[in-house]
Amino acid sequence: MMALLKTLMMGWITSCPTIVLFFFITAVAIPAEPTPPRPWTTTTLEKKLIAIDGELQLLAHPRLLSGVGPIGYRSEAHDTAGHHEWVEVSFDDEKTINEIILVPSLYNTPDSTVQSDGFPEEFTIWAINDAKGTKRLLASFTTEDQVLPRKSPLSVPCKQAIATGVRLETTSLSQRAWDNRYVLQFSELLVFCGQENVALNSTVSYSSSDNSPEGARNPQFLVDGVVPYVMDANTGTRSTAFYTNVPTDPTSYLDSDTCHIDINLGQPTLINGVGLHATDVSDNVPQAHPNKFGLPRRLRILGANTVDFTDAQPLTEYRLQTEFDAGPILGLQFPPVECQFIRLIILEPDQVLGDTLGCIGLAEIECLSEGKNVAVSSEVTTNLKPELIARRDRLPAITDGNNYYGAILPTRVWLRQLARRHDLETQRPIIRAALTTAYQGQRATLESLFWLSCLLAAIIVAIVFAQRFLKQRTIYRTREQIAADLHDELGANLHAISLCSDLANTKIHDPEQLSPLFQRIRDLAHRSGTAAKSCVNLLESEGLYEGLEADIKRISERLLNDIDYNVHITGEENLTSLDPKTQIGVALFFKECLANVIRHSGATHVSTHLEAKPRTIVLTVSDNGSGIQTENNETAKTSPTSLLRRARLLRGTVVTTDVPEGGTRVTLRTKIRPHWF
Structure with missing residues (x-):
């Protein structure tokens, strides 16, 4: 059994690096507790960032x-954010709506950026149907939605609804920049049915209004189609705008005394609006002209199905009265009309400061x-004589679908892209920070x-060296054990045989006493043979050792x-927990002590005291022999090498002293290791 345990222990030491490596990999690969999957892994974040950057390039x-x-x-200004303000846009009849876009008023911040001014933090949007007397909630926003800060439009998609108006109600206002008072402020409110802004030039009602004295703020500007972009x-492709002077001389025109521009749509088409994009002003800062430069101050639009406009019908007429009546894009709406030819009559051209001639x-x-532009790539003509056109080659640019910066998008697509860009540019730093x-x-x-790998490598190296050290130590201790066992067991037996042989020589003429001596010599020889066969492991010998007390x-x-001798044993109950190997070692130590007494001391009396405590065992052997010849008999002396070796094998200590009355005392102390250990 002990041999099996020893074999298993050596096998564990041999496989220890593999076991350590297995547990290390297991500890690294498998957490102690299952962790939920992260919603944003590194790969997901990288893909998200690439997708954002790719989409931003297209917006x-x-x-x-x-x-x-x-x-x-x-609106009017307030001292607190919780003041209730509302604004309502009423249509001329029922409209089907599916998206609202809110364009903020902007201001320049002290750090040279632009932010919204007076955009509400918490608000609701309702679809109003006066014909049915219903009010349906389309959207609701709170501070948790984090719509602020922003400088771009807010797109509010909603379920399709039939309404005669849209109402916005606030529950929490934000501060305007210049005095930190709370107001409700917008640049534009657009309501879309498809691509058409059905709120354009509609009626606006409100809870309060703070119209500016200079005329730049007015509730009706909420639906004039002018945005701050x-x-x-x-x-798309960059395109230079058409521009020319408009002479006042009637002979400058081919067919009438007023300048006009005609567009041939190619076939009769149902149209219900016209959008005029002003000349792209200089990209210098500051600019030389206002944003609406080139737009006629007064114009009339006709529609016809014949090229000579004999069946012309008026579509709309526009007149610029103040500097705030138009922006770079002028949107005009009218009832749907089917026509193939559109004529723009310039009743009053724009005027360049310091120039007597008008311009367009x-x-x-x-x-x-x-809402869809059906005039892209259509033929464009004018009644102005060709030699008087300043940019004759740019006349087709009026319908090429591009402006100075590229393609001209439908208003809904354009503003939704701006809103989408804001969302992505808000998300990008968060994704970037999470990725970092x-x-x-x-x-x-x-x-x-890396450091764990270094530690593991160091552990493996240490284990390899420790394994070699343990192997060498095991070999050395085995050799030492065998030498000690042979010396302590066989040496004592051979000395006893020698003594019995000498005694037999003296009794050679007395057969009755000689026979027991021969039997004793035979028993010692047999025991020595058995011990020699089992010298590698005395535990495996049967009948050689019967227990420490009996031995x-x-x-x-x-x-x-x-x-003459006496043996005194105390604490016999503690000897049962002493492992057999220790019991044999103590017995061999005792045998070596007696052999030394017989060989060297000449003692006539030997006293043995074995004290077994719960945790230690003390063996004391005393004799009345010649003792150790030293200068000071009271001083502890160095024990014989054989006893030191046996004590070391027992992991104990041995002390040899002289007895004052004469003789020697040898004391062995060792710890009790339980049998199971």
Whole structure:
């Protein structure tokens, strides 16, 4: 059994590196507790960031409008945010709506950026149907939605609804910049049915209004179609606008005394609106002209199905009265009319300061059919004599679908892209920060794995060296054990045989006493042979050792046959927990002590005391022999090498002293290791 345990122990030591490596890999690969999957892994964050950057390259830029123009609507100012304000846009009849876009009023911050001013923090949007007397909630926003800060429009998609108006009600206002008072303020409120802004030029009602004295703020500016941006679609081809002077001499025109521009749609088409894009002003800062430069101050639009306009019918007429009545894009709506030819009659051209001649400049004329431009690439003509046209080659640019910055997008698409860009640019720093954190975590993990790998390598190297050391120590201790066992067991037996042989020589003429001596010599020889066969492991010998108490008494009886002795044992109950190997070692130590007494001391009396405590065992052997010849008999002396070796094998200590009355005392102390250990 002990041999099996020893074999298993050596096998464990041999496989220890593999076991350590297995547990290390298991500890690293499998957490102690299952962790839920992270919603944003590093790969997901990288893909998300790439997708955001790719989409941003395709979205319109929020290029800001400059110069003089309408700012929008603003309510009265309040000292607290919780004041209730509302604004309502009423249509001329029922409309089907599916999206609302809110355009903020903007201000320049002290750090040279632009932010919304007076945009509400918490508000609701309702669809009003006066015909049915219903009020349906379309959207609701709180501070948790984090719509602020922003400089771009807010797109509010909603379920399709039939309404006669849209109402916005606030529950929490935000502060305006210049005095930190709370107001409700917008640049534009657009309501879409498809691509058409059905709120354009509709009636506006409100809870309160703070109209500016200069006329830049007015509730009606909330639906005038003017937004604080210049269309920069970030796609398409850059195009230079058409521009020319408008002479007052009637002979300058081919067929009438008034300048007009005609567009041939190619076939009769149902249209219900026209969009005029002013000439793209200089990209210098500051600019030389206002944003609406080139737009006629007064114009009339006709529609016809014949090229000579004999069946012409008026579509709409427009007149610029103040500087705040138009922006770079002028949107005009009218009832749907089917026509093939559109004529723009310039009743009063724009005027350049310091110039006596009028002028007209247009980047694009859109003929709209429910918000869609059906005039792209259409033929454009004018009655102005060709030699008087300043930019004759740019006349086709009026319908090429591009402006100075690229493609001209439908208003809904353009503003939705601006809103989408805001959302992505808000998300991007968050994704970037999360990705940076993830990279830092990966770097920390890699560093930890590196140092853990170094630690594991060091442990493996240490285990290899420890394994070699333990193997060498095991070999040495085995050799030492065998040498000690042979010396202590066989040496004592051979010395006893020698003594019995000498005694037999003296009794050679007395057969009755000689026969027991021969039997004793035979028993000692047999025991020595058995011990020699089992010298590698005395535990495997059967009948050689019967227990420490019995062995001490048996050894005393055999070796001290002619010497007076006594044996005193205390704590016998503690000997049962003493492992057999320790019991044999103590017995061999005792046998070596008696052999030394017989060989060297000449003692006539030997006293043995074995004290077994719960945790220690003390063996004391005293004799009245010649003792150790030293200068000071009271001083502890160095024990014989054989006893030191046996004590070391027992992991104990041995002390040899002289007895004052004469003789020697040897004391062995060792700890009790339980049998199971």
